[in-house]
Amino acid sequence: MRLLDAVLRRGDPLEAALPAATRDLREANDRGLAHAIAAETLRRLPDLDALIDSATRQPLPEDAKARTALRIALVQTLALGTPPHAAIATVLPLVDGGPRKLVHGVFGALTRAGVALPAVPTLPAIVGDRWREAWGEEVAQAAAQAIAAPPPLDLTLADPDGLAPEGVVLAPDQRRLVDPAPVTQLPGYAEGSWWVQDVAASLPARLLGRGPGAALDLCAAPGGKSMQLAAAGWDVTALEISPSRAARLHENLARTRLPAKVVIADALDWSPAAPVDALLIDAPCSATGIFRRHPDVLYRAHAGVVAEMAVLQARLLDRAAAWVRPGGALVYATCSLEPAEGEEQLARFLSAHADYRIDSPQAGELPEGITLHADGYVRTLPGTLADAGGCDGFFIVRLVRASA
């Protein structure tokens, strides 16, 4: 209940809310179950609410405790396989001294009626309306379908011949595992031969090719792309504003034994000592492209958040454009399904920076199934790589600065 309140009322990310919301749960398994219940509730919220509303005379207020308790009980029974008596027994204490009878009655009526959740979840209106307008009905349907189950696990290998679990080979250095064991138990984890990274998230660093040379990763933590650049032979500076996220970057570099100089600073106040050969801006964004793994973004990515992020992205791009040596490359990427954070950001940048042009990837630079847009950038959407289990939504463009 605390987790759902943090996401839906306060707009916090689910992962960030976890430590405080589960502070009374001592066992890791219990914290894992709380997370699973909250995440599954967020995947299924519009459909759970439709069921609840079908069984009450008047719709319960959005933030009523009774609605939250019913969401939690129903999602366990209808999606997580918890027996009804156990699901209701765990939520009734949440409404003690309050609408206990109502919760018990509505839950009982719905379970006796044998209700079920639809095979394809309903997209919440906040993103559904925007995505239908931007990408059309087919993509919106693919997004809804993608919410139904957690996605496969993708790994990026530091060395294509390194120790890694068996899986589908999406690129020589990219494996996909369906229904894997816990990450820390997989072969090669302890040796640091790979890290978890969706295939779409592996594209930005891939487009910078191989070193030697100086590469600056401007928004670096937790470090997936910095590690890729280091593994490709670049001399990497990894800049990150958040000390706690930079700590995770340090841990990841230590585990994989990949070298990078970590700088904790705000890219809007900091400058490099010399221009770089390769610049990666994996900018902070609404993160709507990673909704399969983080269903909370479906409820946090209001239009205002997208607009605010687009302003920050433009400031980062405009400032860092001067840090690339003539002839050097700049890759701009966001894990967002919002044109304002991708296509529109690119158009604005090109009109303001005549010294940059798009450098379209050549045949063989992209994994099979990832196609290039006619304008020379890469846009992955729900439905991309559908036969292989899909991928995150990303916008990626490689730009080159004119030689002096």
Ligand SMILES: C[S@@+](CC[C@H](N)C(=O)[O-])C[C@H]1O[C@@H](n2cnc3c(N)ncnc32)[C@H](O)[C@@H]1O
């Ligand atoms: C999309 S995430 C980066 C993911 C990372 N590139 C990876 O592959 O693991 C964006 C990061 O930018 C950081 N950030 C946000 N604003 C920043 C700023 N002004 N300067 C530096 N880093 C910033 C955020 O803390 C966040 O860690």
